[in-house]
Amino acid sequence: MTDQKQDHVLIFDTTLRDGEQSPGASMTHDEKVEIATLLDEMGVDIIEAGFPIASPGDFEAVSDIAKVVKEAQVCGLSRAATGDIDRAWEAVRHAKRPRIHTFIGTSPSHRGITGLDMDGMAERIHDMVTHARNLCDNVQWSSMDATRTEPEFLKRTIDIAIKAGATTINIPDTVGYTAPRESAEIIRMLIEEVPGADEVIFATHCHNDLGMATANSLAAVEAGARQIECTINGLGERAGNTALEEVVMAMKVRNDIMPYATRIDTQKIMHISRMVASVSGFPVQYNKAIVGKNAFAHESGIHQDGMLKDASTFEIMRPEDVGLTETSLVMGKHSGRAALRSKLENLGYTLADNQLKDVFVRFKELADRKKEVYDEDLIALMSDQTTSAGHDKVRLMEMEVRCGTTGPQTCTMVLTVDGEARRAETTGDGPVDATFNALKELVPHEARLALYQVQAVTEGTDAQATVSVRLEEDGKIVAGQSSDTDTVVASAKAYINALNKLFVRREKSAPEELAS
Ligand SMILES: CC(=O)SCCNC(=O)CCNC(=O)[C@H](O)C(C)(C)COP(=O)(O)OP(=O)(O)OC[C@H]1O[C@@H](n2cnc3c(N)ncnc32)[C@H](O)[C@@H]1OP(=O)(O)O
Numbered sequence: 001m002t003d004q005k006q007d008h009v010l011i012f013d014t015t016l017r018d019g020e021q022s023p024g025a026s027m028t029h030d031e032k033v034e035i036a037t038l039l040d041e042m043g044v045d046i047i048e049a050g051f052p053i054a055s056p057g058d059f060e061a062v063s064d065i066a067k068v069v070k071e072a073q074v075c076g077l078s079r080a081a082t083g084d085i086d087r088a089w090e091a092v093r094h095a096k097r098p099r100i101h102t103f104i105g106t107s108p109s110h111r112g113i114t115g116l117d118m119d120g121m122a123e124r125i126h127d128m129v130t131h132a133r134n135l136c137d138n139v140q141w142s143s144m145d146a147t148r149t150e151p152e153f154l155k156r157t158i159d160i161a162i163k164a165g166a167t168t169i170n171i172p173d174t175v176g177y178t179a180p181r182e183s184a185e186i187i188r189m190l191i192e193e194v195p196g197a198d199e200v201i202f203a204t205h206c207h208n209d210l211g212m213a214t215a216n217s218l219a220a221v222e223a224g225a226r227q228i229e230c231t232i233n234g235l236g237e238r239a240g241n242t243a244l245e246e247v248v249m250a251m252k253v254r255n256d257i258m259p260y261a262t263r264i265d266t267q268k269i270m271h272i273s274r275m276v277a278s279v280s281g282f283p284v285q286y287n288k289a290i291v292g293k294n295a296f297a298h299e300s301g302i303h304q305d306g307m308l309k310d311a312s313t314f315e316i317m318r319p320e321d322v323g324l325t326e327t328s329l330v331m332g333k334h335s336g337r338a339a340l341r342s343k344l345e346n347l348g349y350t351l352a353d354n355q356l357k358d359v360f361v362r363f364k365e366l367a368d369r370k371k372e373v374y375d376e377d378l379i380a381l382m383s384d385q386t387t388s389a390g391h392d393k394v395r396l397m398e399m400e401v402r403c404g405t406t407g408p409q410t411c412t413m414v415l416t417v418d419g420e421a422r423r424a425e426t427t428g429d430g431p432v433d434a435t436f437n438a439l440k441e442l443v444p445h446e447a448r449l450a451l452y453q454v455q456a457v458t459e460g461t462d463a464q465a466t467v468s469v470r471l472e473e474d475g476k477i478v479a480g481q482s483s484d485t486d487t488v489v490a491s492a493k494a495y496i497n498a499l500n501k502l503f504v505r506r507e508k509s510a511p512e513e514l515a516s
């Protein structure tokens with residue numbers, strides 16, 4: 001008796017075999033061993049480590065994985081051919097729990113490929129499963145393209161495989177053709193109508209060509225399948241395979257209607273997802289369920305407010321459950337005051353209501369210019385807020401800079417000094433030089449520019465630049481800083497910030513002396 005009737009669903013991961021079949025997703029030997037180790041630690045029941053006959057490299061990888069994996073069964077794929085099966089066995093035989101997986105395409109078009117008629121195929125299945133079973137007591141049979149195979153013939157192939165000793169029967173939806181109701185009906189039909197079906201585990205192996213792989217796999221489980229074949233991030237041929245993280249989390253989150261358990265430690269999901277994305281070179285789409293960058297991110301004010309009051313308003317699972325440390329409140333132009341206050345508090349700023357109001361206005365201005373406002377942007381905004389607080393003597397009103405390959409670069413600037421507007425048009429060796437020349441003309445001073453430094457606060461071409469300026473006068477130094485998505489504007493503001501501090505210093509040391 002198998003655990004077919006029980007509620008435990010085995011997770012069969014084929015990231016290293018079907019996943020690696022994604023065009024361009026080849027992984028190195030060491031990467032495969034590392035991923036297999038992580039899969040084992042995560043609680044995957046069966047790791048399909050490769051297709052040993054495919055190449056010496058695949059053989060080596062499967063053999064080495066078989067040696068290092070501690071708990072999971074290690075499986076090697078083989079065509080329904082003795083040479084393939086022998087090679088697969090050679091690779092997996094040293095595993096603590098080895099498995100041979102053999103298959104042939106049973107649908108009309110696949111029978112055409114191998115040139116076998118129904119009787120010829122029936123004989124091949126019998127011979128190859130028997131051969132595999134003579135080597136290993138754990139044999140998986142797959143009638144490839146099962147969902148496009150005539151039901152009567154499909155039943156016949158499964159009947160033969162069970163009689164020949166297969167312990168797991170896989171029903172692949174090889175081209176992602178089925179739909180949930182049909183997926184369930186096929187499994188139900190086989191379990192009800194094939195003799196000995198209750199002695200084996202039925203498995204489902206779905207592809208995502210129509211975006212239904214997860215739904216089809218879960219429908220198969222509801223009909224009695226007890227093994228899901230899947231890959232991390234849904235990697236795999238064409239549109240990929242069923243994503244491990246999706247089926248596992250679906251059964252966990254909706255255990256009320258899908259009362260099935262797995263051995264997966266879901267907190268390891270995020271780490272392995274990132275690892276697979278990195279080694280396969282297949283980045284995870286931002287809005288991918290469970291592991292996408294945005295899966296636990298909230299940008300709009302109403303959602304953020306809800307999340308802060310009660311996370312269950314907009315999250316059906318906790319980010320910690322998949323290994324993320326926290327929900328991310330993405331700050332952008334749709335964010336509201338509640339999220340801004342919470343974010344700033346997390347960053348160590350406690351603001352009174354009126355201060356929050358001011359910062360919120362500046363935050364919205366910034367968010368209109370930037371797609372996403374990062375923590376670093378907020379820190380820069382806060383430091384700008386602090387440095388520009390009070391009654392600045394000099395204030396920038398507007399500026400326009402012309403730059404390009406044909407110099408000289410020019411700057412037109414309007415600012416106020418003690419409330420009086422002044423305007424200048426200057427040139428310079430580059431836009432920053434032209435800007436600083438405008439400042440020298442509008443606010444004459446002898447202080448020397450001791451440092452000019454630009455730093456991108458965040459990534460991307462719309463990142464804020466933080467500019468630091470130091471001015472030296474009579475051996476004393478004042479520092480100014482400012483941030484803006486426009487580097488030249490940030491430079492002007494930083495210089496003005498330093499000038500204002502210079503004037504404050506002068507007033508402190510010689511109250512009677514006024515700035516020019
Ligand atoms: C749906 C799936 O994911 S199936 C797995 C797909 N994965 C792969 O194919 C990756 C590994 N494959 C390979 O490296 C190669 O295809 C090999 C080494 C297996 C075979 O290479 P070759 O001998 O050069 O054969 P080739 O790939 O050109 O053609 C496949 C042959 O296998 C036969 N074949 C295909 N599937 C099966 C099967 N399940 N059982 C028996 N024979 C099969 C085909 O009929 C064809 O035979 P032919 O050469 O007599 O016409």
Ligand SMILES: CC(C)C(=O)C(=O)O
Binds near residue numbers: 103142145
């Ligand atoms: C070998 C089989 C299980 C397969 O990968 C498929 O049918 O997609």
